[in-house]
Amino acid sequence: MEVPVSGAVSRPGSGYRTLSRRSGVSVAAAALAAPLVLGGAAEATAAGTAPYTVTPLTFTVETGGRSCAVDADLYRPAGVDARHPAPAVLATNGFGGSKSDGTTDAIGRAFAERGYVGLVYSGLGFGKSGCLITLDDPETDGRAASALIDFLAGTRPADDGTGADYVTRDGSGDPRVGMIGGSYGGAVQMATAAVDPRVDALVPLITWNDLAYALAPNNAATRAGVSSGTVGVFKWQWTDGFYLMGEGQTILNASLDPSRFNNLTCLHFATRACDTIRLLNSGRFPADRTASMLDYARSVSPAGHLGKVKAPTLLVQGQDDSLFNLNEATATYRTLKAQGTTTKMIWQAWGHSGGQVPGELDLGKGNLETSYVGQRVLAWFDRYLRHRTHTDTGPEFAYYRDWHSGYGTAADVPAPSRTMYLSGDGKLVDHRSQVTRGSRRYVNWPVPTSHSESSLAGLIGLPDPAPYDTQGTYLGWTSAPLTSALDVVGTPKATLKVLSPTTERVQNSGDAADKLVLFAKVYDVSPDGTRTLVNRLVAPVRVPDVTRPFTVRLPGIVHRYEAGHRLEFAIAASDSAYAGNRGIKPVTVVSAPGDTGVLELPVVDAGKE
Numbered sequence: 001m002e003v004p005v006s007g008a009v010s011r012p013g014s015g016y017r018t019l020s021r022r023s024g025v026s027v028a029a030a031a032l033a034a035p036l037v038l039g040g041a042a043e044a045t046a047a048g049t050a051p052y053t054v055t056p057l058t059f060t061v062e063t064g065g066r067s068c069a070v071d072a073d074l075y076r077p078a079g080v081d082a083r084h085p086a087p088a089v090l091a092t093n094g095f096g097g098s099k100s101d102g103t104t105d106a107i108g109r110a111f112a113e114r115g116y117v118g119l120v121y122s123g124l125g126f127g128k129s130g131c132l133i134t135l136d137d138p139e140t141d142g143r144a145a146s147a148l149i150d151f152l153a154g155t156r157p158a159d160d161g162t163g164a165d166y167v168t169r170d171g172s173g174d175p176r177v178g179m180i181g182g183s184y185g186g187a188v189q190m191a192t193a194a195v196d197p198r199v200d201a202l203v204p205l206i207t208w209n210d211l212a213y214a215l216a217p218n219n220a221a222t223r224a225g226v227s228s229g230t231v232g233v234f235k236w237q238w239t240d241g242f243y244l245m246g247e248g249q250t251i252l253n254a255s256l257d258p259s260r261f262n263n264l265t266c267l268h269f270a271t272r273a274c275d276t277i278r279l280l281n282s283g284r285f286p287a288d289r290t291a292s293m294l295d296y297a298r299s300v301s302p303a304g305h306l307g308k309v310k311a312p313t314l315l316v317q318g319q320d321d322s323l324f325n326l327n328e329a330t331a332t333y334r335t336l337k338a339q340g341t342t343t344k345m346i347w348q349a350w351g352h353s354g355g356q357v358p359g360e361l362d363l364g365k366g367n368l369e370t371s372y373v374g375q376r377v378l379a380w381f382d383r384y385l386r387h388r389t390h391t392d393t394g395p396e397f398a399y400y401r402d403w404h405s406g407y408g409t410a411a412d413v414p415a416p417s418r419t420m421y422l423s424g425d426g427k428l429v430d431h432r433s434q435v436t437r438g439s440r441r442y443v444n445w446p447v448p449t450s451h452s453e454s455s456l457a458g459l460i461g462l463p464d465p466a467p468y469d470t471q472g473t474y475l476g477w478t479s480a481p482l483t484s485a486l487d488v489v490g491t492p493k494a495t496l497k498v499l500s501p502t503t504e505r506v507q508n509s510g511d512a513a514d515k516l517v518l519f520a521k522v523y524d525v526s527p528d529g530t531r532t533l534v535n536r537l538v539a540p541v542r543v544p545d546v547t548r549p550f551t552v553r554l555p556g557i558v559h560r561y562e563a564g565h566r567l568e569f570a571i572a573a574s575d576s577a578y579a580g581n582r583g584i585k586p587v588t589v590v591s592a593p594g595d596t597g598v599l600e601l602p603v604v605d606a607g608k609e
Contacts (some may be wrong), residue, residue: 046508051078052112057158061147065142066259068130069248075118085168087154087176087385088117094183096245098127103363110366117167130259134270137300141240142191174198178385182206192572194305200383205316206351209328212297215239219539220550225331233540234280238323243277272296281590285512286348306335312342314380318351320535322453326556347399348373416489416600424591439590440475443575444581449473451576452538474572486561490602492554499588500546510535514580516543519575520552523568534559540578541601569599
């Protein structure tokens, strides 16, 4: 049944669901003090009150070896018909959401109001859609989305016979269609484009590149992007939270649909997804099982199929995001650019961990014309779905700055340009000649002694402590007060050499859990001594070999260190949000003028941003 709607409709909702106290109940956010006018925005405003109809539809698809019902809503603007077709926008929910979660349905409304045909659906295993949760596997989730593109092409009807002969086509069976969505609804876009070349434009927000990195990051990367040849450090709070949410669909979205049930030990996930999470929780990483786990996680991740993605892609990633940090989007960006796929990237303020700033994009509110990111999205679809070649799609790279109105821009993500050295006296100095010879030591405890992101208390709404480190379980190197503001935009990098005889004796046991684990981070220290961990981000490291130097890629940041402030680079033995070392592993860091650790910062010129 079609439901006629006139004007913009606002419905309260949860946005992309998160487990972080600081992210609250909305993924709204990030700020724009000086709106950027891009092609198509004025026209979209005029269409902002256009009426449309909403039609609930069901599609039975064969995917992942199962027959599944996909629950969807079709948003059709008034006046759109076979003689007056319009391009389409396809979207689905973040993990745990549905087509009507307050954000996904808002996408359908927002684009229908602007003249696009909208088709939003509950992802497989969520809402009223069937099938197992396969973590956006291209051969399951991607194929299901491809079946919906068949509907938009007019080549297959919905289960009730409803057809769509009013979507702009690029050829027989080829509808003009873009995709937008965040988190789980972001990765599915690349899974879809990898199996269906008919997708014309992508806008993935706050999503991952490699699930092996997202769930167990190892920032001592030995491969391209964020991937590592060594299993990382288990991010147990986020991972287990999502696991419980997925397995809890029996209660959260009760259904008798047998396609949603796997077995009694793995209710709603695909078996290999359950196996991956159980292996991470076990704390034991034998080489054969670890290799299989890494291969699976990457096979269902964009990192595993980006080579097949040719659709122009606008990546939007959140700075305040300890689940999928900026490095994930950067890895995707670099891969797509290298293979010739048209790609641009925006680092907005908000992510899964919070960071909301009034005035920036809030998909739940549909403030596309009045937010920087929203304007960029409209321009992207204007160019690649409406084929308006004059449309300016904006700079190659843009980043939100909380110290300056609007966004900074650059031709690429800035590379490290300032080098600082770790002195033996605990100082962070600008010249190797200033390094003092010395050694310093820390020892881990059986329990976590450092804290960065929200703890379990924070997850259930109780007070969450500020980041801290316990004396004797970490080492810090602090700079002199800055004589002028220092703007860091990009991914800091550290090269380290540590001594850990206990680890050296066991690190080649065949179980990666015996390797040394540590956590690198950079604090902003104010003149009164207050330490601020930027966006509460840390770089977990499972050191490949303690007898060799190793390089740590810290999470990307956009931050101004004000004049008079100091930088503190720290390595800690543990972190409450992650699994830690197996056993007690003392660590010593030795510094000498000719042989010392190095911190490299991507600094931009404040006067030229």
